[in-house]
Amino acid sequence: MDRLDMDDLYYAMFLEETKEQIQAIEQELLILEQGQGDTETINSIFRMAHSIKGASATMGFDDMTSLSHHLENLLSRVRAKEIQVDTQVMNTFFKSLDTLQEIHRGIQERSVREIDIGSIIDEIQCIIQNKKNQEAQAFPEEKAPPAEKEIEEAALELTKLEEALCQEVAKKYHIYKVLIELDKSAKMKSVKAFLIVNNLLGIGDIITTYPPDYEQVGDESFGDYFTLIIATDRDHEMIYKNINTISEIKHIYMKKVQEGSEDNIRLPDNVRLVGGSQNGMKRDDHVTVRVDVNKIDKLMNLVGEFIIDKENLNQIGADLKRKYKNDPLVQKLNNILPHINFVGSELQETVMSTRMLPMEHIFNRFPRMVRDLAQRCNKEVHFEIEGRETEIDRGIIEELIDPLTHILRNAVDHGFEGAQERLAKGKNPSGTLRLSARHEESSVVIEIKDDGKGIDAHRIREKIIEKGLSTAEQLNNLSDAEVIYYIFEPGFSTAKEISDISGRGVGLDVVKSNIGKLNGVVDIKTELGKGTKFIIKLPLTLAIVRALLIREGEYIFALPISSIIETIRLKGNEVPEAVHSIGGVEVFNWREQAVPVIRVGEYFGIQDVRQRDRLFIIIVGYSERKFALVVDKLMGEQEIVIKSIGDFIGKNKLFGNIQGISGVSILGDGSFAQIIDMAAISRRMGG
Incomplete structure (x- = not known):
C-alpha cells in the first residue's frame, strides 16, 4: 500500500475516523438485514462509505479507496431499487466490511499485508451485473436515481481529516x-x-x-x-x-x-x-482535545495520591485543633481545609468523568458476532440490546469483552434449540437473546438472557462425577442452584462434540476469573426448558470510592457507602435483646424483618477478648438481600483509593483462598484498610 507522507496527527485522525465509520456501517447493515432499515439507513451507509473512500484517497491507501468505491457503487444500486437486499447481498456487504477492517488493521500496524481485494470486488461486480436488470423489472415504478440532496450530503460533508487540513x-x-x-x-x-x-x-x-x-x-x-x-x-x-x-x-x-x-x-x-449558513460551517459549542489515555491514567493515579494526602491533612488538622484550639495558625489551617476538600472533590469528579465510557463501545461488536454464529449453528436468533448509553469506568469496560463474548457464544451454541425443536415445544422458531446494562446505585448490572433450553442440573451432576470434581455423596448435599456453579470450573463442559465454537471447557472459567478481578460478581438464574439469565454486577469504577472505615481489634476494614442502608449503635442489654437465634442462625430484628447477622470479627477469625459495652450494627444491602454486620468500632467516612488484589487471591497464590476481601486501600497515616466484599460474603452465606 502507498501512503502519503502525512503528519502523525493526520494519520491517527484517519485511523480513528475510519474505525468509527466501519463500526457504524456494521450496525446499520445489521438493522438493514433485520428489515428495520429505511431509505435513510441506506443513505447513512452510503455517506460513510463515501467518507472512507475520500479519506483513504487523501491518505493514499489505494486498496481501501478502491474497495470502498465499489461498495459505494453497490449501495447506490440498492438505494435506487435496482438491486433487492437479500442474504447474498448482505453477506457480500459484510465480507466487504471485513476486508476494510483487515486493511485498516494493516494500516494501523504500519505493516505490508497481502490482502486480496480482487475477489470481493469481483463479487460486488457480479451482483451488480446479474441482479440489476432482474430487480429493475420487478420494481420498475420504484426505480429512481439518487436525489441531488443525497449527493450533496454525501459528497460535501468534510471528513475529520479534511477538517484538520482546512484548519491549517x-x-x-x-x-x-x-x-x-x-x-x-x-x-x-x-x-x-x-x-x-x-x-x-x-x-x-x-x-x-x-x-x-x-x-x-x-x-x-x-x-x-x-x-x-x-x-x-x-x-x-x-x-x-x-x-x-x-x-x-x-x-x-x-x-x-x-x-x-x-x-x-x-x-x-x-x-x-449548500449549507444553512453562507458565512461558513456551523461549529459545535463543545471543543474536544485528543489526549493520550496513559496521561489520563497517570492523572487518575495522582488524584488518588492527592485524596490520600487530603484525608491525612484533615486528620492532622483535627488533631491540632484539639491540642492547640486557639492557635491562629491552626485556625488558618482549618479555614483552608474546606476549600482543599472542595477542590479535591471537583478534581476527582472531573478526572473520573474522563475515564467513563458508554457500554456501546463493546456492545456494538456483538450483533455481528451473534449473527454469524447463528448462521454457522443453523439457528434463528433475534438479538436485542438495551442500555448502550450506560457508562462505566474505562478500566472495567476493556476487561468485559472476553466474559461477554464467552457467555453470548455459549448462549447461541448451547442455549438455543434448533427451529424445529423449538416449534415442537410450542416456542417461536426464532430464539431471543437479550443483552442489557443499567445503573444500580453505584454499580453497573449487565444481564444476558435467552429463552432457550435452560441449564440441566442433572446433566451437570453427571459431568462433575465423570470428571472427578466431586463425589455423588457430596453432590447430594448441594442444591441444583449450587451445582450449576460448577460450569465456571476450568475445563468443565457438557458439550457432546468439540467444535471451533465450544466444547473445550475454556470460556466460563474466563468469565469467573475476569469478573473476579474487577471486584464483580456473576450470578445465574435458569429454568429448564425456559431459558437462562447471567447477571454480572460490577462497581462503577475501580479507582476511588467513599467508604465507612470499621475497626475490629487491630484490623481496619472499609465498606463502600453505596452498600450501607443504615447504622445502629447498641449498648449494654440492647445487644441480646436485638440479636437472637432462629433455627441456629443469628438474626437482627430490623424494621419488622429478621436480617441475618454477620459478626465481622468472627467471620475473619480475629481474636478479641475485650469486654464490649457497645456494638454497632450496619445494615448492608446486596442485590435483593440484606445483612446486619456486627462491628466493634466505626472510624468515620472518607474517600479511599482501591487497590485490587485479585491477582494474588486463589489456590497457590500469595494470599491463598481469602474470602470476603475484594481489595485494600492505603490510608492517610500509612495504615491499610481491607475492603469488605459483600458479594463473596453473600455467596458464602447462601445468598
Whole structure:
C-alpha cells in the first residue's frame, strides 16, 4: 500500500475516523438485514462509505479507496431499487466490511499485508451485473436515481481529516468544498479535471482533490463527479467562472466550510450553495482535545495520591485543633481545609468523568458476532440490546469483552434449540437473546438472557462425577442452584462434540476469573426448558470510592457507602435483646424483618477478648438481600483509593483462598484498610 507522507496527527485522525465509520456501517447493515432499515439507513451507509473512500484517497491507501468505491457503487444500486437486499447481498456487504477492517488493521500496524481485494470486488461486480436488470423489472415504478440532496450530503460533508487540513489554512481565506458533476457522455474526464484545477490555481490553493491522482484515471474508472477543496480570498462567483469555462459540466455544488464575509451575489442556475449558513460551517459549542489515555491514567493515579494526602491533612488538622484550639495558625489551617476538600472533590469528579465510557463501545461488536454464529449453528436468533448509553469506568469496560463474548457464544451454541425443536415445544422458531446494562446505585448490572433450553442440573451432576470434581455423596448435599456453579470450573463442559465454537471447557472459567478481578460478581438464574439469565454486577469504577472505615481489634476494614442502608449503635442489654437465634442462625430484628447477622470479627477469625459495652450494627444491602454486620468500632467516612488484589487471591497464590476481601486501600497515616466484599460474603452465606 502507498501512503502519503502525512503528519502523525493526520494519520491517527484517519485511523480513528475510519474505525468509527466501519463500526457504524456494521450496525446499520445489521438493522438493514433485520428489515428495520429505511431509505435513510441506506443513505447513512452510503455517506460513510463515501467518507472512507475520500479519506483513504487523501491518505493514499489505494486498496481501501478502491474497495470502498465499489461498495459505494453497490449501495447506490440498492438505494435506487435496482438491486433487492437479500442474504447474498448482505453477506457480500459484510465480507466487504471485513476486508476494510483487515486493511485498516494493516494500516494501523504500519505493516505490508497481502490482502486480496480482487475477489470481493469481483463479487460486488457480479451482483451488480446479474441482479440489476432482474430487480429493475420487478420494481420498475420504484426505480429512481439518487436525489441531488443525497449527493450533496454525501459528497460535501468534510471528513475529520479534511477538517484538520482546512484548519491549517489561514483564517483570512474562504474555504469551499466543491463537487463538479460532469456529463455522462463527457470524454477525457481526467483532462477536464486537470483544466479545472489549473484554472482554480489562479485564484487560490487546492487543498485536496478526489480522485487524488485524477490525471492518471481513465474515463471508465473516473465516474461522473470530481471533488476538490479550495482556499481562496475570492467569492463564489469567481470560483464558478473559473470552473464554468470548461465544457461538459452538468452541475456545480459548493459548500463554504470556513468563515468568511457574506457574498451577496446571484448564483447562476446550475450553481448551488449548500449549507444553512453562507458565512461558513456551523461549529459545535463543545471543543474536544485528543489526549493520550496513559496521561489520563497517570492523572487518575495522582488524584488518588492527592485524596490520600487530603484525608491525612484533615486528620492532622483535627488533631491540632484539639491540642492547640486557639492557635491562629491552626485556625488558618482549618479555614483552608474546606476549600482543599472542595477542590479535591471537583478534581476527582472531573478526572473520573474522563475515564467513563458508554457500554456501546463493546456492545456494538456483538450483533455481528451473534449473527454469524447463528448462521454457522443453523439457528434463528433475534438479538436485542438495551442500555448502550450506560457508562462505566474505562478500566472495567476493556476487561468485559472476553466474559461477554464467552457467555453470548455459549448462549447461541448451547442455549438455543434448533427451529424445529423449538416449534415442537410450542416456542417461536426464532430464539431471543437479550443483552442489557443499567445503573444500580453505584454499580453497573449487565444481564444476558435467552429463552432457550435452560441449564440441566442433572446433566451437570453427571459431568462433575465423570470428571472427578466431586463425589455423588457430596453432590447430594448441594442444591441444583449450587451445582450449576460448577460450569465456571476450568475445563468443565457438557458439550457432546468439540467444535471451533465450544466444547473445550475454556470460556466460563474466563468469565469467573475476569469478573473476579474487577471486584464483580456473576450470578445465574435458569429454568429448564425456559431459558437462562447471567447477571454480572460490577462497581462503577475501580479507582476511588467513599467508604465507612470499621475497626475490629487491630484490623481496619472499609465498606463502600453505596452498600450501607443504615447504622445502629447498641449498648449494654440492647445487644441480646436485638440479636437472637432462629433455627441456629443469628438474626437482627430490623424494621419488622429478621436480617441475618454477620459478626465481622468472627467471620475473619480475629481474636478479641475485650469486654464490649457497645456494638454497632450496619445494615448492608446486596442485590435483593440484606445483612446486619456486627462491628466493634466505626472510624468515620472518607474517600479511599482501591487497590485490587485479585491477582494474588486463589489456590497457590500469595494470599491463598481469602474470602470476603475484594481489595485494600492505603490510608492517610500509612495504615491499610481491607475492603469488605459483600458479594463473596453473600455467596458464602447462601445468598
